[in-house]
Amino acid sequence: MRLYFAGADGTEKYNQALFTGGVKYRLVSAYTLGYDREVPDWPFKSTMIDSGGYSARTRGVEIEVEEYVDFLNRNQPDMALELDTSDVWQTLANRKILQAKCPSVYIIPIYHWSDYISSTFRSMIDDLVTDYPMIAVGGVAGVSIGREEQFELYDYVFQRTRDKVKVHGLGQTSKPYLEKYPFYSVDSTSWLAAVRYGCSMVDGAWKEMTKLQAKLYRGQEALQKRIPPEIRHYLKLEDYFTRLWGKRGVVWT
Numbered sequence: 001m002r003l004y005f006a007g008a009d010g011t012e013k014y015n016q017a018l019f020t021g022g023v024k025y026r027l028v029s030a031y032t033l034g035y036d037r038e039v040p041d042w043p044f045k046s047t048m049i050d051s052g053g054y055s056a057r058t059r060g061v062e063i064e065v066e067e068y069v070d071f072l073n074r075n076q077p078d079m080a081l082e083l084d085t086s087d088v089w090q091t092l093a094n095r096k097i098l099q100a101k102c103p104s105v106y107i108i109p110i111y112h113w114s115d116y117i118s119s120t121f122r123s124m125i126d127d128l129v130t131d132y133p134m135i136a137v138g139g140v141a142g143v144s145i146g147r148e149e150q151f152e153l154y155d156y157v158f159q160r161t162r163d164k165v166k167v168h169g170l171g172q173t174s175k176p177y178l179e180k181y182p183f184y185s186v187d188s189t190s191w192l193a194a195v196r197y198g199c200s201m202v203d204g205a206w207k208e209m210t211k212l213q214a215k216l217y218r219g220q221e222a223l224q225k226r227i228p229p230e231i232r233h234y235l236k237l238e239d240y241f242t243r244l245w246g247k248r249g250v251v252w253t
Helices: 012-020 053-058 065-075 088-101 124-131 147-161 175-180 190-196 211-217 220-247
Strands: 002-006 025-029 046-050 079-081 106-108 110-112 134-138 166-169 185-188
Touching: 002 046, 002 220, 012 220, 046 065, 046 185, 065 088, 088 106, 106 134, 110 124, 124 147, 134 147, 147 166, 147 175, 175 220, 190 220
Parallel strands: 002 025, 002 185, 025 046, 046 079, 079 106, 110 134, 134 166, 166 185
Antiparallel strands: none
């Protein structure tokens, strides 16, 4: 399993911390970075681009698909998540434009929770499995659904993809899901929780710091002392699930 570390975007010190920490896979948000900017040139094994469509929508910003086309063609990433919107038909139109105008970039289609609960679009997963060697699943951010609903969504998806179609889990590093489903890759910003929220998973459980501790950890001390163990923790998580699914006979290449 590949863990794409997200959240560094254009922050040089974070990209450096990831690279020197041994991270191979990075996810960059085009929206957060800025559509007129270049992706920081660090020699990661793979860089995935996220359009940032969800973040933009929460801020009332509409991204033009041609902006994303220009960004991808300038930066030439290995792969990129499609420009999804709240309108499924517009998302499909964007996908076709991206595929036609960015021929050297693999555009990853996304199957959302909202698609799953729609009687019109639920079966769309069958077309994706037929037409694409790799898809993404998500759309649970900002949506009030519980653990059982997420299991229901993943059950439905993985019954169809099995170990034949690669699945990328958007914002997913929760152990119960990674233990049950053979994700090809996932992405997460959780490695930055110590500096963003004063929280950590390094000791095996989500621990909240006092306001004073959190304030201290958000400074340079966090970068020098807290970020490296956070990175090591998630690299161990990546290795654990890679080996777990290898023992179960699922080895992605």
